[in-house]
Amino acid sequence: MSTADPVDGPVVFDPADFGAIPTSKELRRWMRKVRRGKADRSVWQQFEDIYVVIFALAMLGATGGNVVLNLNDRSAGCTTASCGWLLDTVPLILVPLLVSGMLRVLLSIGPVSASRATGFWLLATPVDRASLLRPSYRLVMVGAVVVGALAAVVGWALFGANWSTVGEAAVLTTVVLLCTACVTVWAQQTGARSRWALRAADGLLVLAAVPALLLAVRPREEGAAASVVLGLSTVPASEPFLSAAEVRLLVISAVALLVAVALVVFTARSLDKLSRQSVVAGGELLAGIAGAAITLDVSLLADVVAGRHWRQVGRVKSRRGRGSRGVAMIHREFLRVLRWPRRLVIGFALLVVPYAVAGTGYDVLVPIVAGLAGFIAVRPLMDGLRSVCRSIGLVRALGMDLRELRVIMSVVPGAFAALWAALATPALGSPAVAFAVAVGMLTGAVRQASARPPSYSGPLVASPMGAIPPGLFSTPIRGFDLLLLCLAPVLLGLSGTWVVAIPAAVCLILFAVNPKQA
Amino acid sequence: MSKAAPRLAVKGLRHLYAERPVIEDLTFTLRAGQAIALVGPNGAGKTTVLKCIVGSAEPAAGQILLDGLPIDERVEVVRRDVASLLDDLDFFPDLSAAEHLDLLARAHGNAEPEDLVDTLLDDVGLLAAADQLPGSLSSGQRRRLALATALVRPRKLLVLDEPEQRLDTAGVTWLAERLVEEKKSGTSILFASHDTTLVDAVADHTVALTPLP
Numbered sequence A: 001m002s003t004a005d006p007v008d009g010p011v012v013f014d015p016a017d018f019g020a021i022p023t024s025k026e027l028r029r030w031m032r033k034v035r036r037g038k039a040d041r042s043v044w045q046q047f048e049d050i051y052v053v054i055f056a057l058a059m060l061g062a063t064g065g066n067v068v069l070n071l072n073d074r075s076a077g078c079t080t081a082s083c084g085w086l087l088d089t090v091p092l093i094l095v096p097l098l099v100s101g102m103l104r105v106l107l108s109i110g111p112v113s114a115s116r117a118t119g120f121w122l123l124a125t126p127v128d129r130a131s132l133l134r135p136s137y138r139l140v141m142v143g144a145v146v147v148g149a150l151a152a153v154v155g156w157a158l159f160g161a162n163w164s165t166v167g168e169a170a171v172l173t174t175v176v177l178l179c180t181a182c183v184t185v186w187a188q189q190t191g192a193r194s195r196w197a198l199r200a201a202d203g204l205l206v207l208a209a210v211p212a213l214l215l216a217v218r219p220r221e222e223g224a225a226a227s228v229v230l231g232l233s234t235v236p237a238s239e240p241f242l243s244a245a246e247v248r249l250l251v252i253s254a255v256a257l258l259v260a261v262a263l264v265v266f267t268a269r270s271l272d273k274l275s276r277q278s279v280v281a282g283g284e285l286l287a288g289i290a291g292a293a294i295t296l297d298v299s300l301l302a303d304v305v306a307g308r309h310w311r312q313v314g315r316v317k318s319r320r321g322r323g324s325r326g327v328a329m330i331h332r333e334f335l336r337v338l339r340w341p342r343r344l345v346i347g348f349a350l351l352v353v354p355y356a357v358a359g360t361g362y363d364v365l366v367p368i369v370a371g372l373a374g375f376i377a378v379r380p381l382m383d384g385l386r387s388v389c390r391s392i393g394l395v396r397a398l399g400m401d402l403r404e405l406r407v408i409m410s411v412v413p414g415a416f417a418a419l420w421a422a423l424a425t426p427a428l429g430s431p432a433v434a435f436a437v438a439v440g441m442l443t444g445a446v447r448q449a450s451a452r453p454p455s456y457s458g459p460l461v462a463s464p465m466g467a468i469p470p471g472l473f474s475t476p477i478r479g480f481d482l483l484l485l486c487l488a489p490v491l492l493g494l495s496g497t498w499v500v501a502i503p504a505a506v507c508l509i510l511f512a513v514n515p516k517q518a
Numbered sequence B: 001m002s003k004a005a006p007r008l009a010v011k012g013l014r015h016l017y018a019e020r021p022v023i024e025d026l027t028f029t030l031r032a033g034q035a036i037a038l039v040g041p042n043g044a045g046k047t048t049v050l051k052c053i054v055g056s057a058e059p060a061a062g063q064i065l066l067d068g069l070p071i072d073e074r075v076e077v078v079r080r081d082v083a084s085l086l087d088d089l090d091f092f093p094d095l096s097a098a099e100h101l102d103l104l105a106r107a108h109g110n111a112e113p114e115d116l117v118d119t120l121l122d123d124v125g126l127l128a129a130a131d132q133l134p135g136s137l138s139s140g141q142r143r144r145l146a147l148a149t150a151l152v153r154p155r156k157l158l159v160l161d162e163p164e165q166r167l168d169t170a171g172v173t174w175l176a177e178r179l180v181e182e183k184k185s186g187t188s189i190l191f192a193s194h195d196t197t198l199v200d201a202v203a204d205h206t207v208a209l210t211p212l213p
Ligand SMILES: Nc1ncnc2c1ncn2[C@@H]1O[C@H](COP(=O)(O)OP(=O)(O)O)[C@@H](O)[C@H]1O
Pocket: A457, B017, B018, B022, B040, B041, B042, B043, B044, B045, B046, B047, B048, B049
């Protein structure tokens, strides 16, 4: 009967019929070609990106230059005791802080990560997993090196070490961070290891807080405030080429570097032990975004962390609202903030930062450092704003327009910012500066939280990471531009009127403009 | 002859994606208490029509009138009268199902929504899951919560995109009954659907769309 059909019986699946499995290199080359083809604009056509980058560079240059000038002015009256004390304390704060931050950030993105699409389309194929993940791994390692070197150079140079110490500190810090990054990749393999690593991160945070607290409460001796030095000028130029101590440190650095390189190579071998689920961090939130590009978008990263937290919590005790319309929304925001008290505790704990910096005597640094710490403290309270900016469907359901909603949802974080800055006023020096800091941290955080999620359906820009939506490159500094703008009068030493007027104007303009919708 | 303006009037609607027309010269009117179903294969442009109506897509030509006035989501009355459920709804990750409904009712000016919220949770079968966060709901339960968000607020026009998505059979039956009740209370309904029983039970008219070449 079935003679017409040459194939009788069930179809047999034979892998041999399908030819060789492609190497990940071939696959990547092909993906890159396809992605390049999608891009229809060059990076330089992106006005928004260029504006933000130039603006940030100009502000950073002006601020940084001003800070260095100020510090140099004071270098004359350094008492060795106070300089030495500082140099002994700073590493005790900086290194645990860096390691702890590194652990947290890296574990929250994976650290080895792939987009959901890659996870679905590529990692499910028999193509060698380790080599598919290697670019992401390399990016993590390079990131650790850059952060370590930058933080060490800035940290030690500012606090008065001489150049050879700065160099050695940079090498050692970099090595420590590189090892930390390797540990996170190792911890990524199982959930239990990740939890232990997170616990270690918390422990290190406490460890860093102790010397910071000591610094904050240390009585400021008369004259000590003006007694700090950039160090470079006080190092006698006529020292022997290499002192014994320097030789020792160089040897230690070389050995540490060797260890780190060995560890990096060794860890790279274990990449194929990573599960697909652990690599595709954040699940549905990352649906569209290209693997490495996610690290550029701080807001998305924060969404991923929060999303994961609440999925684990799963169930809460529902609380009734109060009032209607705006009042109800504000009341709900208040309840929401209390729902994750850990964030509030960390937020208030960050108050130690301006006091610690004031304790070192670097008064010029206090406003900018306080602004940054305040930004970090207030940003997690913006989850509500973040949710509505991510979904126009939600805005429609709430029946309000986004501008109105943004004002309402900033009330509770705004109150927190005001309280925070008020509590930091003794360190900041004057209420006007505290006002500038409060407005700067609030407007910066609001601007960052209201970023639209990247959309791949619009125009795309060619980049080394493939075609990405325009604006993605400016997202890491988004928000910090407003913070700097608000603090500019303080940093540039303008009069009290400007110190209040500019932040007030920034605040009014920010809340008056209509945010772009997703 | 002159009656009051229809609840919704769409005249000569045209929409382009990257120069390619997806909707060409679409015209229909929807009266108070009536329901119109948009039907057609995937890619026919049903979602696009609904997006133009709720204001998240810009028509290339044509007019959309709500009670005789051009529809514009920037106008408060429009936001108050049009309740919609499209695929772009996301939830607050840290608010429970009950808290979402409580917040939405209050945002629309209902200062005492407790009873309404409880009834609605019962209606959509989420009473047991009232305290759960959206991330821990099953996809069908999330869909039910989404439907509830459109029903917890005042509305004159309901815009729904494939409301039967992910619902079980009992859920679709409930939805059909509920939408018929909505019509009786004067609400107009415009919905896209692939479910013939839902369309037959609810729609007074159907508008058939076909994918343009
Ligand atoms: N952002 C977009 N860019 C380009 N084409 C789109 C976009 N969104 C939808 N389309 C296309 O428009 C057509 C209609 O889509 P849609 O309205 O979603 O159809 P339906 O809801 O009827 O399935 C489809 O061919 C779809 O591929």
